[in-house]
Amino acid sequence: MQDNATLIDYIQQEMKVQIDDKIDPSKPRVRPVPRPGYAFRDNDRIQFQSRDFATMLWNKCGLRDRWTELWQHPKTGLDALYGDSVAITDRGMSGRHQPKARIRRAVGLSRNIRMYRYQNGQSFGAHYDESVTDMNDDEEGDGQETVSEYTVLIYLNGDKDSDLIGGETVFYPKGKKTTTSAVTGTGTGRQAMKKGAKGSKSSSAGVSEQADKDSNSASSMFYTLPNGGVAVKPQQGLLLVHKHGDECMLHEGLIVERGYKYVLRTDVVYEP
Template sequence: MTSKIYIIRNLFSSTLCKTYISFLTSLPLITTPGRPKKDEALRVNDRFQVDDASFAELLWSGTGLKELVCSSASQSENEDDGEKVDWDGEVLGLNPNIRIYRYTKGQFFGQHYDESVQVMHGTPPVKGRTSWTLLIYLSTCSGGETAFYPEPGPASKKGRAQSQPEPVVVGMETGMALLHRHGDECLLHEGREVTGGEKWVIRSDLVVRR
C-alpha cells in the first residue's frame, strides 16, 4: 500500500499554517451543492478554487517538496524494502489549479476516486498529466481522517474470494502533506466526517510529462 500513499510530516511549520488559515478565511469560500452531479461523490465542504501558477511554483520549489519528490530519496515511513517511490513519470511540478477546502463539524467527502487530468505545464508550456493528489493539512480536528479502501486480492486456487482488507486510515497533523496515486491507480477513499474543530486543506496534484 505504501506504493500508493506517501506522507511528508512538517512540510509546513505550525506558524506558517496559522498564517495561511488567517488569509484563507478572507477568501469567498463556496459551500458545495447538497446534491452531487451524476457519478460524483457526495461531499459537503466549503471550497475556493483558483488557477495560480506562481503559487503552485512556490509550493513546489519553496517548501522542499521538489527535492523530496525528485530525488525519491525519502520513502514512506512503512516502506522497508529500499525501493524508491514511483511518481508515474518525469515530474514537472504541481498543477496550477489550486483548491482550498474547509470542513467544519458535520462536513465530509464521500467515497470516490480522483481522476487524472491533462494539463499544460510551465513556460514554455509542456504537455503533462496529473498522477498523484497532493493534500497539505493546515490544521487538525476531531474526525476528518482520510480513509483508503484497498481492493481484495485475487481469488484463491480453490476459488474462494479474498476478504475485504481493512481500510488504511491516515490522520491529520498540522503541516503534513499527504500524496496518493490517482487515475487508474487510485484507491477508493473518503474524507471522514469532521466531528469537532475545522479541517483546512490546500489541494494540488503532481504533474508528470506525457
C-alpha cells in the same frame, strides 16, 4: 514539510482567510443534492489557478528535493508501491515491438489550487481522483503539456492545534468496502459508527487506534479500520501524497464531528 511553520503560516494567511471571507462559516448551509456517478461532498471550497503559488509550494514544501528519493526508495518508495508505472511509461508500444521504457520527469505542482473547509457534519464521499492533462497556455506558460499523477493534500490544522474531531482521510485496499462512516469519540475508545444506506440504522465497529503516543511518529498519524481502511488523521503541516488516475486507491474524507478541517489540495504533475 520543510519550512513548516513559515509556509503553513503563509498558507493560512493567504487562503484560510480567503475561504473564511468568501464563505461565511456561520451562515446556514444548503446541503447539496447527491449527483449520480459523483462522490458526495458538501465541504466548502475555493479554487484558483496560480503558477506562482504552485511553484512556491513545490520549492518550499520539501517535495521537489525529495521526489526522486520518494519514488526510488526500495522499500517505502512510490516505485516499490506502484511498480514502474510512476516513472516509466511504455510509450511507443506497437504491434509485436517491446515497449520502450522512458523515465518521465515530475515538473512540479498543478497550478489548480484548491482549498477545502469542512465543518461539523461535512464529508467527502468515497471516490477516485482522476488524472488531468493541462496545457501551460497562459501568458507566462511555456506551452508545455503536463499530466497529473499524484494528489497532494496539506492539512492546515488537526486536533492538537484546534478542537477538530474526525475528518480523517481514509484509504481502502482493493476490494474492501468503504466505511462511509462518522467517527465519534476520542482517545483509544474511538468507535466507527457504520451508517445504513439512509443513515437510519447504525451498528458500531471497533477502531484499532495505534498505541504510540509520540505525536511525531508515523503511527500517531494514522490508524487502521476493521475493514482494512487506513485512516490518516489531519495534523497541521502534514503533507499526504497518493497516486491518482488508473492506480488511485479508493478514498474518502470522513465526517468532521467537531470544529473545522482545512486542507489544501493540488497535484504533482509530470511531462506527458
